[in-house]
Amino acid sequence: xxxxxxxxxxxxxxxxxxxxxxxxxxxxxxxxxxxxxxxxxxxxxxxxxxxxxxxxxxxxxxxxxxxxxxxxxxxx
Numbered sequence: 001x002x003x004x005x006x007x008x009x010x011x012x013x014x015x016x017x018x019x020x021x022x023x024x025x026x027x028x029x030x031x032x033x034x035x036x037x038x039x040x041x042x043x044x045x046x047x048x049x050x051x052x053x054x055x056x057x058x059x060x061x062x063x064x065x066x067x068x069x070x071x072x073x074x075x076x
Contacts, residue, residue: 004031004054007063012050015070019053022066030055030063 007030010016016032023030034051055063 002029002056002058005057005060007053007055007060008067009049010051010053016051016053018070019063019067022070023055023063026062026066028055028059028063030059 010019010032013034016034020030020032031054032051033054035049053063
């Protein structure tokens with residue numbers, strides 16, 4: 001995979017899994033990294049969000065559009 005940049009921060013695991021599925025369907029390369037640390041019992045997740053999505057910069061706009069659309073659908 002090409003060099004990645006941080007695209008967004010997830011609030012929860014459900015959000016991360018849903019976007020992961022959408023990106024996999026479209027063949028968009030990405031990595032999801034959780035902030036969970038069992039030694040600190042998830043302390044960083046409370047302060048920093050559930051985790052982050054990283055991907056090559058050229059996919060940033062497409063990913064953010066998918067995320068925005070996904071978030072709007074969840075609010076309905």
